[in-house]
Amino acid sequence: MRNFLVAQSGGPTSAINSTLVGVLKRAMSDNKIDNVYGAIGGICGLINGEFFDFSKNIKENDFMLLTQTPAAALGSCRLKLDEPEDNPEQFEDIVKKLRAKDINHFVYIGGNDSMDTVNKLSRYLKSQNIDDITVVGAPKTIDNDLIHTDHCPGFGSAAKYIATTIAELERDCSVYDVESTTIVEIMGRDAGWLTAASALSRLAGGRGPSLIYFCERVFDREKFLQDVRNQISNRRNVLIAVSEGMRTADGKCLSEALGLSETDAFGHKQNAGAGRVLEDIVKTEIGCKTRSIELNLMQRASSHIASATDIYEARKVGEKAADCAIKGEGGVMANIVRLDTPDYAVKYSSFPVCEIANHVRSLPDHLINSAGTDVTEEAIKLLAPLIKGEIEAKYENGLPVHKRLF
Amino acid sequence: MRNFLVAQSGGPTSAINSTLVGVLKRAMSDNKIDNVYGAIGGICGLINGEFFDFSKNIKENDFMLLTQTPAAALGSCRLKLDEPEDNPEQFEDIVKKLRAKDINHFVYIGGNDSMDTVNKLSRYLKSQNIDDITVVGAPKTIDNDLIHTDHCPGFGSAAKYIATTIAELERDCSVYDVESTTIVEIMGRDAGWLTAASALSRLAGGRGPSLIYFCERVFDREKFLQDVRNQISNRRNVLIAVSEGMRTADGKCLSEALGLSETDAFGHKQNAGAGRVLEDIVKTEIGCKTRSIELNLMQRASSHIASATDIYEARKVGEKAADCAIKGEGGVMANIVRLDTPDYAVKYSSFPVCEIANHVRSLPDHLINSAGTDVTEEAIKLLAPLIKGEIEAKYENGLPVHKRLF
Numbered sequence: 123m124r125n126f127l128v129a130q131s132g133g134p135t136s137a138i139n140s141t142l143v144g145v146l147k148r149a150m151s152d153n154k155i156d157n158v159y160g161a162i163g164g165i166c167g168l169i170n171g172e173f174f175d176f177s178k179n180i181k182e183n184d185f186m187l188l189t190q191t192p193a194a195a196l197g198s199c200r201l202k203l204d205e206p207e208d209n210p211e212q213f214e215d216i217v218k219k220l221r222a223k224d225i226n227h228f229v230y231i232g233g234n235d236s237m238d239t240v241n242k243l244s245r246y247l248k249s250q251n252i253d254d255i256t257v258v259g260a261p262k263t264i265d266n267d268l269i270h271t272d273h274c275p276g277f278g279s280a281a282k283y284i285a286t287t288i289a290e291l292e293r294d295c296s297v298y299d300v301e302s303t304t305i306v307e308i309m310g311r312d313a314g315w316l317t318a319a320s321a322l323s324r325l326a327g328g329r330g331p332s333l334i335y336f337c338e339r340v341f342d343r344e345k346f347l348q349d350v351r352n353q354i355s356n357r358r359n360v361l362i363a364v365s366e367g368m369r370t371a372d373g374k375c376l377s378e379a380l381g382l383s384e385t386d387a388f389g390h391k392q393n394a395g396a397g398r399v400l401e402d403i404v405k406t407e408i409g410c411k412t413r414s415i416e417l418n419l420m421q422r423a424s425s426h427i428a429s430a431t432d433i434y435e436a437r438k439v440g441e442k443a444a445d446c447a448i449k450g451e452g453g454v455m456a457n458i459v460r461l462d463t464p465d466y467a468v469k470y471s472s473f474p475v476c477e478i479a480n481h482v483r484s485l486p487d488h489l490i491n492s493a494g495t496d497v498t499e500e501a502i503k504l505l506a507p508l509i510k511g512e513i514e515a516k517y518e519n520g521l522p523v524h525k526r527l528f
Numbered sequence: 529m530r531n532f533l534v535a536q537s538g539g540p541t542s543a544i545n546s547t548l549v550g551v552l553k554r555a556m557s558d559n560k561i562d563n564v565y566g567a568i569g570g571i572c573g574l575i576n577g578e579f580f581d582f583s584k585n586i587k588e589n590d591f592m593l594l595t596q597t598p599a600a601a602l603g604s605c606r607l608k609l610d611e612p613e614d615n616p617e618q619f620e621d622i623v624k625k626l627r628a629k630d631i632n633h634f635v636y637i638g639g640n641d642s643m644d645t646v647n648k649l650s651r652y653l654k655s656q657n658i659d660d661i662t663v664v665g666a667p668k669t670i671d672n673d674l675i676h677t678d679h680c681p682g683f684g685s686a687a688k689y690i691a692t693t694i695a696e697l698e699r700d701c702s703v704y705d706v707e708s709t710t711i712v713e714i715m716g717r718d719a720g721w722l723t724a725a726s727a728l729s730r731l732a733g734g735r736g737p738s739l740i741y742f743c744e745r746v747f748d749r750e751k752f753l754q755d756v757r758n759q760i761s762n763r764r765n766v767l768i769a770v771s772e773g774m775r776t777a778d779g780k781c782l783s784e785a786l787g788l789s790e791t792d793a794f795g796h797k798q799n800a801g802a803g804r805v806l807e808d809i810v811k812t813e814i815g816c817k818t819r820s821i822e823l824n825l826m827q828r829a830s831s832h833i834a835s836a837t838d839i840y841e842a843r844k845v846g847e848k849a850a851d852c853a854i855k856g857e858g859g860v861m862a863n864i865v866r867l868d869t870p871d872y873a874v875k876y877s878s879f880p881v882c883e884i885a886n887h888v889r890s891l892p893d894h895l896i897n898s899a900g901t902d903v904t905e906e907a908i909k910l911l912a913p914l915i916k917g918e919i920e921a922k923y924e925n926g927l928p929v930h931k932r933l934f
Contacts, residue, residue, distance in 0.1 A: 289928070290930075423700040521695060521734075
C-alpha cells in the first residue's frame with residue numbers, strides 16, 4: 123500500500139480548492155499511488171483520524187465544480203505544531219497516524235503557519251531518518267506575503283475582487299454633487315499587497331482611489347488630513363483605500379495610537395478598524411459626508427469574480443506540489459517563478475520550506491510612491507497580469523454552483 | 529423643435545443605466561423627436577441648466593457599455609420638490625427651463641422621492657393646463673419597495689449579489705470546527721425584500737442563512753438569543769442575515785432601543801448598525817467566535833454580478849416610460865406586471881404615479897415564516913426568477929468596462 127494525503131489549512135481563498143484539484147489530479151493519475159485521502163480540518167483531521175477518501179468519493183465533474191468553490195473544501199484549522207525538539211510525542215503521534223493509513227506522501231496547502239507545519243514535520247522525519255514519508259507545502263494566501271514565490275495562489279482572485287469593487291464603488295460615490303469621502307478598509311495586517319491591488323481598478327479606465335495608505339508606511343494624522351483636503355478641493359468625491367494593518371510611528375494600530383479606542387454597545391472598549399478611525403477623523407476635522415466600508419470576508423470568498431490566471435496557476439502549483447511529494451522531494455514548497463520574458467509567463471518549481479516559513483514579504487519600497495499615497499507604475503505592471511481572465515463558472519438558478527465534499 | 533429629457537435620481541443601482549439605455553433607444557429612434565438631453569445630477573441639472581446632449585455625444589457601442597456600468601451615469605440628486613400649491617415659483621422655474629430647451633417629454637428614473645417629483649410636476653402642469661409637456665416616471669430601487677409594480681428594476685441584481693455573497697460566505701464560515709456566528713447586515717430600512725433575497729442562496733444547493741431577521745418583524749432580544757443557541761447546537765457555524773432597519777416593539781432601532789448606543793473614536797455617541805448590535809449581543813451572552821459583516825454599497829454597485837433578467841427588464845421599463853412620454857401619457861410610472869403563466873413572464877405597462885408616490889411596500893406576511901426567522905417557500909418561488917441569468921460583460925485587463933459619460 124502506498125497512499126497519498128492532502129489537507130488545507132489557514133484562512134480560505136477563492137483558489138485553494140483549485141490547488142486541491144491540482145494535487146488530486148496528479149496523485150490520482152499516478153499508478154504507484156493506491157489511495158488518495160484528504161484530512162478533514164487540516165492537520166487536526168490527521169491527528170483525529172478524520173479522512174475523506176477521494177479515491178472512492180469523487181467524480182470527474184466534481185473537479186470542475188471544486189475549482190469554482192470558495193473556502194476550503196476539506197475544512198481548515200489553525201493549529202501550530204510545537205518544536206519537534208520540545209514535544210517529540212506530538213510528531214511521533216502524527217507519524218503513527220500516517221503509518222496507520224499507509225501514507226507516504228503528504229501535501230499541505232496553506233499559508234505561513236502551514237509552511238511552518240511542513241517545515242517542522244520534514245525536520246522531524248529527517249531527524250528520525252524516516253525517508254519513506256515525504257511532506258510538501260503548496261502555498262495559498264490572499265495576503266501574498268510568502269517569500270520565495272513570485273506571488274501566492276489566492277492573491278490574484280482577491281486582487282481582482284478588490285479592483286473590480288473599487289472601480290464600482292468609485293462610480294457609485296461620484297453620483298452626487300456634494301463633497302464626500304469614502305474609505306475602504308482592505309485586508310492585510312503586515313503586507314499591503316491587497317491594498318495595492320485597489321490601484322488596479324484603473325486598468326479599465328476608472329479613476330481608482332484618490333489616496334492609498336499602506337501598512338508599510340507610518341500613519342501621520344496631520345499629513346492624512348492635508349492629503350484629504352487637497353483631494354476634496356481637486357475632485358470633490360474622494361475614495362480612500364487603507365490597509366487594515368496601518369500603524370502610527372510607535373507601531374500601534376490607529377485606534378490605539380490615536381487614543382480612539384471604541385466603546386462597543388455594551389461599554390466594552392475595543393479597537394476600531396483602520397477605516398472606521400479614518401472615517402471618524404474626516405467627519406470630525408473636515409465634516410464632509412463620510413462613509414467607511416470594510417470589504418471583509420468577501421475579499422477571500424468572492425469566487426464568482428475569481429481571476430482565471432490565479433485559478434489556473436493555483437492548480438498547477440498543486441500539481442507541482444503533488445509531483446514533488448510523489449518523487450520524494452520533501453521539505454519544499456511548490457512555488458511560482460516569473461520568467462524574464464516580454465509577456466507574462468511563469469514556471470512552477472519548488473523551494474526549501476525552511477527558508478520560507480515564518481518570514482513575511484511586505485510590499486517593497488519601489489512599489490509605493492514617494493508621497494506614500496499610491497503605488498508606482500512598476501507595481502501596476504507587476505500586478506496587472508495576476509487579475510487577468512474570467513472563469514467560466516457553472517451557474518444554476520442564477521447562482522454559481524459550489525461543490526460540498528461532505 | 530421637439531426635444532426629450534431624461535434624468536436619474538436617488539440611490540444608484542446596477543440597473544439604472546440599463547433603464548437609461550431603454551429610454552434613449554426609444555426616444556432617439558423616434559423621428560418626431562429632435563434632440564435628446566440628459567439633465568446632469570437629476571432635477572437639479574434641469575434647474576441649474578446642466579445638460580448632456582445624447583444626440584451628439586453617444587455612439588452605438590456606448591449603449592452596451594452603459595448597461596454594464598453601475599451607479600447613475602447622469603449623476604443623481606436628492607432634492608425633494610415643495611408642494612406646487614406652497615411654492616408655485618419653483619414649478620414655474622422648472623417649466624421655464626424646459627421651455628428654454630424646447631423639451632416636451634421628460635422621463636425621470638428613480639425611486640420613491642423621484643416618483644414624488646413626477647407626481648408634483650404632473651399635477652402642476654395639469655393645474656396650469658399645460659398639455660404639451662409630459663412627465664413620466666421609470667422605477668428603480670434596490671429596496672423593491674415601490675407599489676403598483678410587480679418588482680423594481682435594480683432589485684434583481686442586488687438580490688443576485690446578496691444571494692451569491694451569502695452562499696460564498698456560508699462556505700467560508702463553515703471551514704473551522706469551532707462554534708461561530710457570522711451576522712450579515714443587509715440594506716433595507718423599511719422593507720425586508722433584500723434581506724429575503726439572502727434565502728435565494730439556497731437555490732444552487734447551499735444551506736443559506738441559519739436565521740433571517742426582517743425589519744417587518746419586531747426584534748426580541750431573548751427570542752433572538754434562544755434562536756442562536758438552538759442553531760449553534762444544531763449546525764455549529766451559524767450565519768444570520770438581518771435587515772438594517774430591524775426595530776424593537778417600541779419602534780426604535782436596535783442600538784437605541786437596547787440602550788446600546790456606540791461611542792465612536794472621538795467619544796461621540798452614535799447608533800451602531802443592526803449587525804453590529806447583534807454581534808455584541810452574541811459575543812456577550814453566548815461568547816462564541818462572532819463577526820458582523822455589512823454588505824454596504826456593494827449591494828447596489830456590484831454590476832459585475834448583475835441579473836440578466838433585471839438588466840433586460842430595466843431596459844424594457846425605460847423603453848415603456850419613454851413611449852408613454854412621447855405618446856403624451858403623463859403622470860404615470862412605467863411598471864412591470866407579472867403574467868399568470870406557469871413560467872415566469874411579464875409585460876410592461878404604466879400606472880398613475882399619484883397612487884404610487886410616498887407609499888412603501890414592505891414584505892407581506894405570507895412571505896415570512898411563522899417564527900419570523902426565515903422566508904416561506906412562496907417567497908422563494910416569487911423571487912427566484914428575478915436573479916436568473918448572467919450578463920455577458922465586456923472585460924478589459926481583467927476588469928469589467930464602465931462607460932463614463934462626462
